Amino acid sequence: MENKRVLISGASIAGLTSAYWLNNNGFEVTIVEKAKEIRGGGYPIDVRGSAINISKMMGIYDSLKTKSLDNMKIKFLDRKNNLVGQLPDTSMKEYDDIEIPRGYLTNELYKLVKEENINILYGDSIKSVIQNTTFASVEFESGNKEIYDLIIGADGIHS
Known part of the structure; x- marks a missing residue:
C-alpha cells in the first residue's frame, strides 16, 4: 500500500504521531486541523511503556526528558x-517514565512532522x-475536494 494518499483528521498527539510513521513508511500524508494552529495546553501527559520506545525511535525522548x-x-x-x-520516588528510578x-x-511531534514536509490544512x-x-472522496468545510486512499480520525475526545 505504498505511495497511497492518507488524510488524518486532527493535529494533536495521535494525528501527528500517525502522520510521522505513515510518512516514514512511504505514504503521502495530509493532516486537516480545525484549529488555526497547533494547540498546546491540556493535562500533563505520562510517557511510559511502549511510548518510551516510540519516542526514542522518533528521536525526541531526550528532549522530552528535559521537560519532565x-x-x-x-x-x-x-x-x-x-x-x-525532598524524597525521590525510588520506585521510578529503574524506569524511563516521564510526565511532561x-x-x-x-x-x-509537530517539529518532526514539519521536518518531513507533511501537509497540514489549518x-x-x-x-x-x-x-x-478503492478510494474516499472528501469534501472539506472550505469547499475543497480531494481523493484519499485512507482516512484516519484522530480528532480527539471532544470532537
Whole structure:
C-alpha cells in the first residue's frame, strides 16, 4: 500500500504521531486541523511503556526528558516556599517514565512532522466523505475536494 494518499483528521498527539510513521513508511500524508494552529495546553501527559520506545525511535525522548515535570519526588517547603528537603520516588528510578506538559509533546511531534514536509490544512475540517471500494472522496468545510486512499480520525475526545 505504498505511495497511497492518507488524510488524518486532527493535529494533536495521535494525528501527528500517525502522520510521522505513515510518512516514514512511504505514504503521502495530509493532516486537516480545525484549529488555526497547533494547540498546546491540556493535562500533563505520562510517557511510559511502549511510548518510551516510540519516542526514542522518533528521536525526541531526550528532549522530552528535559521537560519532565519531575512529579516523582516529595518536596518539603518552608513557610516562604523555599525547598528544605525532598524524597525521590525510588520506585521510578529503574524506569524511563516521564510526565511532561501536553503542549510540549505536541510541539515536539509537530517539529518532526514539519521536518518531513507533511501537509497540514489549518482552520478546516471534513464536511463529507463518499467512499467506494478503492478510494474516499472528501469534501472539506472550505469547499475543497480531494481523493484519499485512507482516512484516519484522530480528532480527539471532544470532537
